[in-house]
Amino acid sequence: MFELIQLRCFVAVAEELHFGRAAARLNMTQPPLSRHIQVLERIVGLELLARSSRSVRLTAAGVVFLAEARRIVELSDSAVATARAAAEGQRGMVALGFTAASGYSFLPSFFGRMRIDMPDVKLLLKEMVTGEQLESLQTGRLDIGLLRPPVRGTELASMRVLTERFVVCRHSSIPEHARPRTLADFDGLPIIMYAPDKARYFHDLVTGLFANAHASPQLVQHVAQIHTILTLVGAGHGYALVPEASTHLHPDNVVFSELENSDPIVELHAAWREDNVNPALRLLLTNLRRWTRELGGAEDDQQA
Known part of the structure; x- marks a missing residue:
């Protein structure tokens, strides 16, 4: 031959x-x-x-x-x-887990960067809550997850990719002058709260904010997903605090307003196994560090 x-x-x-x-x-x-x-x-x-x-x-x-x-x-x-x-990681596939809320603002810009810098790498997308992502990272079903801290688990590393503020959402029938402007203003008001089991990160964060402000809102519902919270607000069940990325959604009868004196404390992290040898993942992490630095959201990698 x-x-x-x-x-x-x-x-x-x-x-x-x-x-x-x-x-x-x-x-x-x-x-x-x-x-x-x-x-x-x-x-x-x-x-x-x-x-x-x-x-x-x-x-x-x-x-x-x-x-x-x-x-x-x-x-x-x-x-x-x-x-x-x-x-070299320029071709291949990466299994990406993400929370629903991360898709409101971060994922669109992330996908745009992928198309430019890694056009031949395919993403296998899996929408999961943080706990499911951590389990899937440990078992190798995910290469990388976009989730809420803390990142717990052996052999996992993480980095912050986004930080944002909470905003107030209310029913459109409530005039601007009557809305709560600070955390203290929520004292006694009906509020849609995050579920402590399926939305632990947001539940603990919001509960801590109200405690520090010495405010005791009236808890009317506990739900896990932000889009469900917005639906309940739009139906007139109460107020809510949601990440500012939620303003990209346009639910009926819901108005978003700034929460005064609020700091950017809502974090989104990327997490992965340190021993993952997928070349496409390694290149993605290199690019992700650069992308988030450009957006001002990254910090040094952290070992869990």
Whole structure:
């Protein structure tokens, strides 16, 4: 069977129709080039090039063989390029977990950066709450998760990718002058609260804020998802504190307002296993650090 170097030599001569130019193109001398062509013709059992002292031309068999030889050489080059790209993380797949709230603002910009910087890496998207993501990271079903801190688990590392403020949401029938502006203003008001089991991060955060402000709102519902909270606010069940990314949603009968004297304390983290050897993940982490630095949200990696 012929070898790839023999096909490369034949293609070069067939395209240049000159042994000297073909040898220079392949960065080799003319004698070994000629030997490769002779061996190829012997293996094929046909004359592929008609030579004379003045010219080189393709035979009828050579014309047909050239098309196939080009295809084989191109496939070989493509296979090498694809393998190298995969080894460098430029190709492949990353299983990405995310919370519903992270999709309001962070994910759209994240996807945009992926299309520009890593266009040949596919994302396998899995919407999960934080606890499910941590379990899936540990078992290898996820490569990376976008979740709420703290990140607990052996062999997990994380970095902050986004920090945002809470905003107030109220029913549209409540006038601006009557809405709560500070945490203390929520004292005695009906509020939709985060569930302590399925939304532990938000529950503890909001509960701590009210405690520090010496406010005791009237808790009317405990739910896990922000879009459910907004639905209940829109139905007139009470007020809520939600991350400012929620303002990208447009629920009926809901108005968002600034919470005065509030700091950006709502964090979104990326988490992954330190021993994950997926090259695409390693490149993604490098890019993610740069993207979040540009957005002002990143901090040093943390070992859980």
